[in-house]
Amino acid sequence: MDKLRLILDISKTHLLAKKKQTLVAALGVTFGIGMFIIMMSFMTGLNILLDGLVLNRTPHIQIYNKTTPTEYQPANKYFDEVSNINQIYSIKPKSRLDRIHNALPILSELKKNDDVLGATPQTTCKVFYLSGSNNLNGVISGIEVNEEIRLFNFNEYVVKGDVNSLIKKKNSILLGSGIAKKLSLSVGDNIQITSTNGTNFSLNIGGIYQSGLAEVDDIQSFVNLKMAQQISSAGGNYISRIHVKLKDIEKAVPFSKLIENIYDVEALDINTANAQFDTGSDIRTLISYAVSITLLIVAGFGIYNILNMFIYEKMNDIAILKATGFTGKDVMYIFILQALVIGFIGAFLGMAIGYGGSVLIDNIKFETEALPTIKTYPINYNPNFYILGFIFATVSTFLAGYLPAKKAQKIDPIDIIRGQ
Amino acid sequence: MNSILEAKNIDKYFLTPTKFHVLKDISLQVQRKEFVSIMGKSGCGKSTLLYILSTMDTSYTGDLIIDGQSMNNQSKDDLSRIRNEKIGFIFQFHYLLPEFTVLKNVMLPALKLGKEDRKTIEKNALAKLDLLGIVDQANKKASKISGGQKQRVAIARALINNPKIIMADEPTGNLDSKNSEIVFNVLRSLSDEFDMSMLVVTHDHDFAAKTDRIIEMEDGYILKDKMEEI
Numbered sequence A: 001m002d003k004l005r006l007i008l009d010i011s012k013t014h015l016l017a018k019k020k021q022t023l024v025a026a027l028g029v030t031f032g033i034g035m036f037i038i039m040m041s042f043m044t045g046l047n048i049l050l051d052g053l054v055l056n057r058t059p060h061i062q063i064y065n066k067t068t069p070t071e072y073q074p075a076n077k078y079f080d081e082v083s084n085i086n087q088i089y090s091i092k093p094k095s096r097l098d099r100i101h102n103a104l105p106i107l108s109e110l111k112k113n114d115d116v117l118g119a120t121p122q123t124t125c126k127v128f129y130l131s132g133s134n135n136l137n138g139v140i141s142g143i144e145v146n147e148e149i150r151l152f153n154f155n156e157y158v159v160k161g162d163v164n165s166l167i168k169k170k171n172s173i174l175l176g177s178g179i180a181k182k183l184s185l186s187v188g189d190n191i192q193i194t195s196t197n198g199t200n201f202s203l204n205i206g207g208i209y210q211s212g213l214a215e216v217d218d219i220q221s222f223v224n225l226k227m228a229q230q231i232s233s234a235g236g237n238y239i240s241r242i243h244v245k246l247k248d249i250e251k252a253v254p255f256s257k258l259i260e261n262i263y264d265v266e267a268l269d270i271n272t273a274n275a276q277f278d279t280g281s282d283i284r285t286l287i288s289y290a291v292s293i294t295l296l297i298v299a300g301f302g303i304y305n306i307l308n309m310f311i312y313e314k315m316n317d318i319a320i321l322k323a324t325g326f327t328g329k330d331v332m333y334i335f336i337l338q339a340l341v342i343g344f345i346g347a348f349l350g351m352a353i354g355y356g357g358s359v360l361i362d363n364i365k366f367e368t369e370a371l372p373t374i375k376t377y378p379i380n381y382n383p384n385f386y387i388l389g390f391i392f393a394t395v396s397t398f399l400a401g402y403l404p405a406k407k408a409q410k411i412d413p414i415d416i417i418r419g420q
Numbered sequence B: 001m002n003s004i005l006e007a008k009n010i011d012k013y014f015l016t017p018t019k020f021h022v023l024k025d026i027s028l029q030v031q032r033k034e035f036v037s038i039m040g041k042s043g044c045g046k047s048t049l050l051y052i053l054s055t056m057d058t059s060y061t062g063d064l065i066i067d068g069q070s071m072n073n074q075s076k077d078d079l080s081r082i083r084n085e086k087i088g089f090i091f092q093f094h095y096l097l098p099e100f101t102v103l104k105n106v107m108l109p110a111l112k113l114g115k116e117d118r119k120t121i122e123k124n125a126l127a128k129l130d131l132l133g134i135v136d137q138a139n140k141k142a143s144k145i146s147g148g149q150k151q152r153v154a155i156a157r158a159l160i161n162n163p164k165i166i167m168a169d170e171p172t173g174n175l176d177s178k179n180s181e182i183v184f185n186v187l188r189s190l191s192d193e194f195d196m197s198m199l200v201v202t203h204d205h206d207f208a209a210k211t212d213r214i215i216e217m218e219d220g221y222i223l224k225d226k227m228e229e230i
């Protein structure tokens, strides 16, 4: 303990005697760590934002009716494949309704499942939007608003008006922003729609829906589930899709397989639906790590240089300490400690600057039509970056200090004394 | 067995720039409480010999025994410890840590030895500085005092651990006759009162004349050692 105190004492005097150099060395670390934290916070903030954009609104599993042809064709029933060669050309799927067979029992069974956070039905129908002499193709989905809000943050995408208007008024519609623009309609106006079988409905615009994806916003609108069933002129069991959110997204793949095995439906899991998306965010994370680590390594070289210089200037001190009975190890610890102190100061300043920079970016306005829920640049305040930065700072300063300190350990005091 | 330091048949060569036999078969003894001076022309190898005797230089052949203990097979760390505890060294050019205070310079070897607590060490250090008449400089930085004062701080530092032997390389080289007198008297009284031995390289005949014994060197040999004459 006393020994440590002595070494600390000597290191402190050395560092304080060269305040400027100490500070410059520490600032090298500060810059590296600060940039690392800002980079990581911003990049992962962006990743989370983009992930969230997709993950929050994409169901973990989408269930809809099978449209692929049956694998076991009727011909196989009569001519067994062992003794016959069945070759059927251009197989077409059987014409089927858009609706999921037995949707309501499936829905209630899913809701009871322990893995399922929630499941919500949708009824989708193709329509024409009419306004004056214009008419546009489009799609209207009937939804259970409360469940959509709870599971998929639906409310975040209603940029004008009131999302709950669907519950309050039966003939309310949340109109896609692209459609609203083209037909120059706004909240409170009425819009005529025509269903595929020719029936006209007059709906009142309760809100404007904007997903940020133009191809969606140009065709998609939402109404109450009941309303959509009415537009499709079908009953309360007419459900064309079921969207499932699981408690654990990792289970999406096995769970979708399970659903397909049990029910006669198609179940699309989120991994398959967004395969390319994952790769994108992985690569972004990789790039930010690579850049940050490069910064930290550059900072490490800076420390190495300055400590080398420190030791060069302190040759006399080293010789005196050794001549008066300090061991090579003592001298080595003295310089390693100096490196570590520089590392600590640099790391703490770096964390402060990293945090300050993050707050600054967090407050910069960033408004874009594509991302209606975003007001400022995204920042991920993850304490792990601070811990990681701190660890890296201390490890790299230790390494950068170790080599020169090792050199100091080996210095022969006689060489220095004779050199005078 | 009263010798504190014994050197037997010490030879040393410098290999660069050319092979050079700097110390030739040096044998000598220093007794307890004895005050020995080494004299000789510049370049005859006095400093080189002193570095070997003080265990700092280990590239030589021959035997070195300090306080009854052979130095031949000691590790570097052990030599550091022995140097710290048993040998006080005063360099030809005052060698202080410029960024530390005078007091800290004196205290450091004792702090390293760690036999006493800080308070006691500080008290001892102040006492040594007082002995050398520079206690008023204690809290100045070592870089901010005069050459003669530095020399005396270096002496105080050599004394701090109450070593068995003090080796000094021209300790009065930079001092006027009055200050040399002071230094001599301090060393003399230390050797008398605290049983310390002294081995002092000097060019000052007056200084040497007052010591117990003079060893004269020339070109790496011991030319004359008064003890041998007796």
Ligand SMILES: Nc1ncnc2c1ncn2[C@@H]1O[C@H](COP(=O)(O)OP(=O)(O)OP(=O)(O)O)[C@@H](O)[C@H]1O
Pocket: A418, B014, B015, B016, B017, B020, B022, B040, B041, B042, B043, B044, B045, B046, B047, B048, B049, B092
């Ligand atoms: N590192 C070295 N390499 C080669 N030769 C050296 C080295 N150091 C000293 N010498 C030579 O060794 C001899 C002895 O040097 P040393 O320093 O011991 O002399 P000295 O007796 O102390 O002289 P002075 O009274 O001037 O201090 C000198 O001739 C010197 O040139």
Ligand SMILES: [Mg+2]
Pocket: B046, B047, B048, B092, B169
């Ligand atoms: Mg000399």
